Amino acid sequence: MSDQVAAVRLTSITKRFPGVVANRDINLTIERGEVHALCGENGAGKSTLMKILYGMQRPDEGGIEVEGEKVAFRTPADAIARGIGMVHQHFKLADNLTVLENVILGAEPRGKGWRRGRIDFAAARERIREMSRAYGLRVDPDVLVETLGVGERQRVEILKVLYRGARVLILDEPTAVLVPQEVEELFGNLRDLRAEGLTVLFISHKLDEVLSVADTISVIRRGTTVATRLDPAQVTSRRLAELMVGSELPTPELRESTVTDDVELELSGLTVLAPGGRPVVDEVSLRIRRGEIVGLAGVEGNGQSELIEAIMGIRHADAGTITYGGDDVTHWTTRRRREAGIAYIPEDRHRHGLVLEGTLWENRMLGHQTRRPNVRGPWVDRRGARRDTTRIVREYDVRTPGIDVPAAALSGGNQQKLIVGREMSGEPRLLIAAHPTRGIDVGAQAAIWDHLRQARADGLAVLLISADLEELIGMSDTLHVILRGRLVAEVDPREVTPQALGSAMTAAGDPS
Amino acid sequence: MSGPEGKAPEPAKPSEKDPGAVPETVPAWKAVLQGLGPRGLALKIGAPVLALLISLAITAALLRITGADPVSSIQSMIDYGTTENSIVDIINRATRYYLSAVAVAIGFRMALLNIGVDGQYRLAAFLAAALGGALTLPAPFGQMLVIIAAMLIGGLWAAIAGVLKVTRGVSEVLSTIMLNAIATGLIAYLLNDKRLAEVRPGSNNVATPQIPSDGRVGPLNGFLSSIGIDLPGQVYGLLPLAIVVGVVFWVVINRTRFGFDLKVSGLSPSAARASGVSARRMIVITMVASGAVAGLIGMPELLGASYEYSLNFPAGLGFTGITVALLGRNHPAGIALAALLFAFLDQTSDVLQEVDVPKEIVGVMQGVVVLTVVIVYELMRRWEIRLQQRTVADELATGHDLARESAGSAS
Numbered sequence: 001m002s003d004q005v006a007a008v009r010l011t012s013i014t015k016r017f018p019g020v021v022a023n024r025d026i027n028l029t030i031e032r033g034e035v036h037a038l039c040g041e042n043g044a045g046k047s048t049l050m051k052i053l054y055g056m057q058r059p060d061e062g063g064i065e066v067e068g069e070k071v072a073f074r075t076p077a078d079a080i081a082r083g084i085g086m087v088h089q090h091f092k093l094a095d096n097l098t099v100l101e102n103v104i105l106g107a108e109p110r111g112k113g114w115r116r117g118r119i120d121f122a123a124a125r126e127r128i129r130e131m132s133r134a135y136g137l138r139v140d141p142d143v144l145v146e147t148l149g150v151g152e153r154q155r156v157e158i159l160k161v162l163y164r165g166a167r168v169l170i171l172d173e174p175t176a177v178l179v180p181q182e183v184e185e186l187f188g189n190l191r192d193l194r195a196e197g198l199t200v201l202f203i204s205h206k207l208d209e210v211l212s213v214a215d216t217i218s219v220i221r222r223g224t225t226v227a228t229r230l231d232p233a234q235v236t237s238r239r240l241a242e243l244m245v246g247s248e249l250p251t252p253e254l255r256e257s258t259v260t261d262d263v264e265l266e267l268s269g270l271t272v273l274a275p276g277g278r279p280v281v282d283e284v285s286l287r288i289r290r291g292e293i294v295g296l297a298g299v300e301g302n303g304q305s306e307l308i309e310a311i312m313g314i315r316h317a318d319a320g321t322i323t324y325g326g327d328d329v330t331h332w333t334t335r336r337r338r339e340a341g342i343a344y345i346p347e348d349r350h351r352h353g354l355v356l357e358g359t360l361w362e363n364r365m366l367g368h369q370t371r372r373p374n375v376r377g378p379w380v381d382r383r384g385a386r387r388d389t390t391r392i393v394r395e396y397d398v399r400t401p402g403i404d405v406p407a408a409a410l411s412g413g414n415q416q417k418l419i420v421g422r423e424m425s426g427e428p429r430l431l432i433a434a435h436p437t438r439g440i441d442v443g444a445q446a447a448i449w450d451h452l453r454q455a456r457a458d459g460l461a462v463l464l465i466s467a468d469l470e471e472l473i474g475m476s477d478t479l480h481v482i483l484r485g486r487l488v489a490e491v492d493p494r495e496v497t498p499q500a501l502g503s504a505m506t507a508a509g510d511p512s
Numbered sequence: 513m514s515g516p517e518g519k520a521p522e523p524a525k526p527s528e529k530d531p532g533a534v535p536e537t538v539p540a541w542k543a544v545l546q547g548l549g550p551r552g553l554a555l556k557i558g559a560p561v562l563a564l565l566i567s568l569a570i571t572a573a574l575l576r577i578t579g580a581d582p583v584s585s586i587q588s589m590i591d592y593g594t595t596e597n598s599i600v601d602i603i604n605r606a607t608r609y610y611l612s613a614v615a616v617a618i619g620f621r622m623a624l625l626n627i628g629v630d631g632q633y634r635l636a637a638f639l640a641a642a643l644g645g646a647l648t649l650p651a652p653f654g655q656m657l658v659i660i661a662a663m664l665i666g667g668l669w670a671a672i673a674g675v676l677k678v679t680r681g682v683s684e685v686l687s688t689i690m691l692n693a694i695a696t697g698l699i700a701y702l703l704n705d706k707r708l709a710e711v712r713p714g715s716n717n718v719a720t721p722q723i724p725s726d727g728r729v730g731p732l733n734g735f736l737s738s739i740g741i742d743l744p745g746q747v748y749g750l751l752p753l754a755i756v757v758g759v760v761f762w763v764v765i766n767r768t769r770f771g772f773d774l775k776v777s778g779l780s781p782s783a784a785r786a787s788g789v790s791a792r793r794m795i796v797i798t799m800v801a802s803g804a805v806a807g808l809i810g811m812p813e814l815l816g817a818s819y820e821y822s823l824n825f826p827a828g829l830g831f832t833g834i835t836v837a838l839l840g841r842n843h844p845a846g847i848a849l850a851a852l853l854f855a856f857l858d859q860t861s862d863v864l865q866e867v868d869v870p871k872e873i874v875g876v877m878q879g880v881v882v883l884t885v886v887i888v889y890e891l892m893r894r895w896e897i898r899l900q901q902r903t904v905a906d907e908l909a910t911g912h913d914l915a916r917e918s919a920g921s922a923s
Contacts, residue, residue, distance in 0.1 A: 314785055335788030344786065352786040355779045357548060365772060367787035375769050401904055409900040 005068040007032040007168050007199040008053065008084070013062035015048055022048040024224045026062070030168070035190055035200045037214035037232075039207065039244055045223040046203050050170050053201075054086045055079035066168075085166025087157045089173040095146040099139050100125055103160045131162055136192040150300075151182035155189065168199045175209055177467075179299050180502035187213045205244065207237040219243040252449050252474030258291035259477050264430050264461035265311070269320035272306045272485075280306045282485035283320065286463075288430070293452070293462040295476030295493065297469065299505050303485035304465050305347060308432050311463070312344050313337050325429060338367055343428035345419055347435050347465070349412075353419045356408035360400065361389040363407045364422055371426055392421035397447065413440035420448055424455060431455065434465045449475065469498040481505055548893055555892055560846075563888040567881045574876060580869040588867055589860040598859050600745030605855035607754045607812050608826060610848060612833025614754075614761055615666075615805040617842040619684075621765065622778035622798050628673060628688025629806040630830025631695030636666040637810025638699050638720070641821035642708040644814070645721030654727030655815060659753075662807035669695065670803020671796060678792040684799070692830075703821070712822075719822030729815040748812035757805060758844035774798065806830065839882050841889065854878060 006029045013026040023045045030036045040046045051057040053064065055073030064071050066082045073079045076086070093102050104124045111118040128141045137155045139148075145156065154174060161169055171190075175183045190200050190213055204210050210217055210232070217230040219240065227243050265288040272281035281303045288294045298304050309315035311322060313334040322330045329337055338344070344367065346352035354363050365374040365385050373384030389403045396417045400410055407415055420436060436452070437445040452475065456462060466472045472479060473493045481489040481504045489504050572582035592598060612629055619626035626632075640662035649657060673691060676682040702708045709718045729749035736743060765771040777784040777794045785791055809829055810821075818825065836854055840847030861874035 312786070333788065333790060334785070335790070338788045346786050348782075351780065351782040353783065355776055355783050357779050358776070362772075366776065366783060369769055369772050369776075369787065378768050378770065380767055380769060380772055405900055405904055406897065408897055409904040 005032075006030060006065070007067065008201075009065040009068075010049075010053070011063050011065070013049065013052060013059045013064075015052060015057065015059050022223055023052070023059070024222075026220070026223075026225050028218055028225060028228060030199060030201055031216075032199055033194055033197050034215040035194055035202055035213055037202045037204060037210040037217045038220060039203075039205055039210055039217060039240060040220035044220050044244070046220055047172065048223075049220070050086065050172060050201075050203060053079070054084060054170060080164050080166065083165060083167035084170065085161030085164060085168070086170040086172065087154070087161055087174060089176055091153050091157055093145045093153060093156060096144065098142050098144055099148075099156050099159075100128060100141040102145055102156055103128055103141070103163050105160075107164055128159060128163065131159060135162065135196060136189055149182075150177050151185060154178070154182075154186065158189070158193075162198075166198075168201065169193065170201045170203070172203050173205075174202070175204060175206060177300070179506050180499055181506055183209060207240045207244075210240070211235075211237055252471045257477060258457050258459075260290045260292075260459065262290045263287050263323075264290050264325055265463070266323040267311070267320065268323070270307070270310060270317055270322065271319035272303075272310050272315060273318045279318075280485050281310060284482075284485070284487055285320075286480065286487065288461040288463055290429075290459045290461050291456055292477045293456055293464050293475055295464045295466070295472040295479040296482055297472050297479060297491075297501055297505055298465075298482035300467060302482050302505075304434070304482060306485075307482070308344075308347075308434055308463070308465065311432055312342065335370060339370060341427065341429040343423035343426075343431045345423050345431070345433040345436050347438075349415055349419055354407045354415060357406055359406055360393070360398075360403040360410075360418060361386045363418060364389040364392060364403075366422070368422065368426055388425065392418065392425065396421035396451075397444070413444050416440050417444055417448070420451060424451060428455075428460060431460055431462045433462060435467060436464070437466070437468070437471060469501050473498065473501065543890055543893060548889075555896060559889055559892045560885065563885040564881070566888065567877075567884040570880050570884070571877050574873065574880070575869065578869055578873065580864075580867055585864060585867050585869055588863055589857075592863040593856050593860040596744050600743050600747055602852065602855045602859045603751065604745075604748050604812070604817075605858060606848075606851040607748050607751050608809055608829050609832055609836050609851035609854055610754045611757060611805060611809045611812075612829045613836035613840055613847045613851060614757055614833075614844070615802050615809065616830075616833045616837040617840070617847060618761065618802040618805060619798060620778075620837055620842050622774050622794060623781075624795065624798055624802070625685045626670065626673070626688055626799065626802045626806075627685055627834070628670060628691045628695075628830070629802070629809070629833050630828065631688070631692035632666040632669045632803045632806035633809035633830060634699060634825070634827065635669055635695040636662040636807035637814050637825065638703065638708075638821045639665050640807075640810075641720040641723065641814055642702075644723040644727050645820065648724050648726060651726055654724075655729055658723070658727065658815065659808070659811055662811055663804040664807070666807025667800040667804035670799045670806065674796040674799030677799075678795050684795075703823070709821075717822050717824065719820040721820065723815065723819045727815070728819055729812075731816065746817065748816040750812035750816055753808065753811070757808065758848065761805075762844045770797075809833075835878065835882050839885055841885075853881070 008028075008030040010026055010028040013023050015023040026045075026049060028038075028049075038046055038049070048057065052059050053073075055076045055078050058072075058074070064073070066084065071078075071082055073082075079085075094105070097105070100121065104119070109120045109123050109127075110116055111120045125141050128139075132138055132141075135158075137159055139152055139155050139159065145153065148156065154177075158169065158171075174186060178186060187209075190202070193200060194215075202210070202214060214232050217232055217235065217240070218228040219226050219230070221244060230240075265286075267284055267286040270281060270284045270286075271279050274280045284303075284307060286294065296304060296307075306315060310317045313329075313332055313336075317330055320330075321328055324337070324340065324342065327340075329340070332340075350356060355366060358366075361382075362385075365380070368374055373381060373388045375381050376384075386403060392398065393400060393403060398410070398414045398417045398421065400414060407418070410418070416436070416438075417440070423431065433452070437448050440448070449471075452462065452464075464472065464475055473496060476493045479491050479493045479496065479501075480487045481491065481501070483505065491501065491504065572586070575582040575585050593602065612633065615629045615632075616626060640658045643661050644654065644658040647654065647657070669691060670688075673682075673684045673687040676687045677684050703718055703720070705711045705718060709720050711718055731746035732749050732751055733743060733747055736747060765775065773784065773789045773794060776787065777789055777791060781791060784794075810825065813826060814821065832854065836847060836850045839853070840850035857874045857878055861871040864871050864873060
């Protein structure tokens with residue numbers, strides 16, 4: 001392979017953001033026809049590097065060569081023109097359009113002659129069929145995207161990029177939203193693409209996946225490449241992990257059991273119906289005792305969101321009861337439940353956890369705006385709220401210059417730490433935690449796990465929902481699997497492997 | 513209330529880990545409605561000054577195009593607008609605009625578009641006038657009764673839209689527009705000598721019976737001359753009411769739990785719901801509050817000048833209020849300035865005809881001012897958020913980090 005010109009060569013790339021050097025002197029060579037994995041922790045600078053390669057940002061120093069030619073991308077369109085395409089971690093598809101329409105959007109084939117003003121759908125359809133066949137990306141071009149599952153959507157994204165003539169594909173954390181079975185399928189696709197001579201740049205921090213799919217691996221840490229072109233046959237995941245963090249990875253785990261006999265939350269036959277009358281949460285019965293963390297594993301969209309919203313009273317339960325600390329709270333308002341000590345870390349912090357326009361101390365009040373230290377009677381207690389915000393910032397290591405900056409100015413991890421700190425305040429008895437460590441760096445993740453363990457030891461009951469299976473397995477005392485709104489299995493977190501859990505989540509081998 | 517789909521797994525949440533990206537905040541239209549703007553002091557002063565300079569330049573250019581001399585036209589407007597007679601008219605006009613804009617602003621604060629302020633205040637003023645004309649009560653009670661009745665009627669009329677929204681999901685924009693039409697029809701039906709009104713002898717004007725002199729509010733001139741201001745015309749005696757409404761509005765929004773809930777509901781309904789705010793309750797309460805203040809709009813005129821509701825009662829104030837609220841950025845002080853500016857422009861429009869400029873150009877000026885202010889504020893706001901994100905990154909990089917500073921020095 002080395003006798004040919006490299007598909008992409010990055011030399012001494014440096015990119016500074018105010019106050020932060022995101023990339024420093026990065027050198028990377030990607031050969032044609034290989035699957036090249038780029039590993040690094042969240043915040044190590046992978047995304048910035050990919051944005052530079054894709055023309056979304058311009059490097060302050062250094063150069064990019066594509067097929068041996070020096071290039072300077074101003075926009076993603078320039079990168080696409082040179083055959084570089086990117087599949088983003090979060091899909092950018094229009095749900096109400098068909099696969100075909102999504103693929104050609106912005107690159108519509110024109111008709112010929114007097115039909116110039118029209119889109120030549122027939123030609124596009126033919127081309128998409130052909131590409132699906134050639135690369136093994138099976139998708140029906142005429143179905144609506146909203147009917148597709150996550151794995152299929154990802155294939156549409158890949159098709160979209162290939163349709164624009166990409167020869168180098170950048171996949172940003174493509175497995176973050178997939179379950180293990182879908183991951184296998186994606187890897188099959190990647191091997192097919194490679195066989196067709198395409199180059200894949202695969203960004204991930206999941207080491208096992210990287211080792212199984214990549215031809216060569218590069219590691220980036222704190223904005224610079226610490227190892228390039230490692231051979232996956234010669235390197236262990238432990239070695240990769242050490243390269244990534246510079247020391248050993250923290251692991252989610254519980255020590256001795258603190259589970260008591262007092263039931264804090266009991267759901268029985270809880271059912272939530274979708275507007276059409278179909279149950280999205282289907283007769284869920286569940287018990288959480290004081291000092292216990294109950295994990296809920298499931299592919300996103302199987303009723304977890306609706307379940308926690310029903311527990312919080314944001315969505316009303318169509319059948320069944322919710323008993324909290326001995327009281328039937330099924331018909332309580334959200335506010336009453338929160339006042340009674342149910343804390344809530346929502347899955348979508350921007351939509352449900354924070355008011356981005358509000359200052360940190362205003363966000364400290366959110367969800368606690370009827371309690372001290374935030375209010376006195378009907379009046380807002382600014383001083384109390386501000387003082388307590390300062391305490392949270394210190395105790396939870398929220399990196400901010402002050403508490404009067406808007407929440408939007410903080411990084412995602414720091415926003416999350418603020419939310420966790422807020423929800424741990426006021427002596428909660430039950431915590432509903434959805435993806436408490438999503439999108440935050442390893443250090444902060446370990447800190448949040450510590451807080452959870454501490455609170456559990458003090459008798460907090462926790463319902464934990466996470467897409468990170470290792471976190472679920474490591475942090476749960478009891479682990480349930482939810483599928484299409486039903487609790488289908490209870491597994492022992494001390495024995496189950498992520499693979500086995502993944503199978504249970506997708507009901508692999510289960511004909512239903 | 514919204515019932516989400518139980519379809520295929522959702523492709524998940526916005527990216528969290530990317531240092532360059534601005535997390536998605538309030539969309540522009542909402543920010544405009546809610547009067548969001550820059551927070552820093554320099555920008556708070558700079559933004560309106562810049563906006564006014566830009567709109568002055570555009571207005572001058574417009575006047576130039578119509579063939580007038582901008583400098584002399586504006587000069588003659590200012591000359592006419594600062595005569596004592598004009599000042600009284602401007603203040604009275606501004607009082608009406610102010611109350612109307614506050615009524616609108618209450619809804620705007622939680623992204624509710626109460627287009628129905630117009631119908632609410634007309635219906636309230638009409639029924640309150642009929643009530644006031646029919647009763648004779650000793651001094652403070654008659655006035656208080658009329659005012660409270662107006663607030664109740666305005667609030668109830670607005671509540672219809674609120675209840676429709678929370679129970680049937682009807683957009684408040686549509687329902688309030690329709691309620692305006694119904695209010696117009698209702699008033700036309702009742703303002704009839706066979707029903708609540710009488711025909712004034714010697715004219716074909718129909719009006720409610722005059723409010724007896726015990727039930728009126730005298731002009732403010734006595735008080736004003738006692739502090740050394742002598743004005744020729746009659747200043748509304750209920751001008752202080754408008755000030756009180758402004759102060760209460762500010763206190764409620766900024767210092768109470770209810771105001772916090774209201775602000776949060778406006779900025780992020782989803783976060784408000786997750787935090788335990790009942791969206792339905794907030795919608796109804798906000799509509800009622802907005803309608804109750806709308807009920808006050810007609811009071812200074814009714815109790816201080818006309819003493820009756822007739823065909824000549826000022827109309828269309830609710831719509832002016834929408835523009836004034838936008839211009840005043842929903843802030844009580846901003847609305848006061850905006851109301852004065854609009855009152856000034858309306859008052860001085862006549863004088864433009866003397867310099868051969870059509871008076872309608874004033875409407876264009878008002879539009880230009882509102883658009884410029886709205887655009888400048890929105891641009892400044894976005895720029896400031898970006899700036900703050902940079903500053904935060906910068907300060908953290910230089911070690912200014914609250915989490916790391918020595919504990920104990922609570923700020």
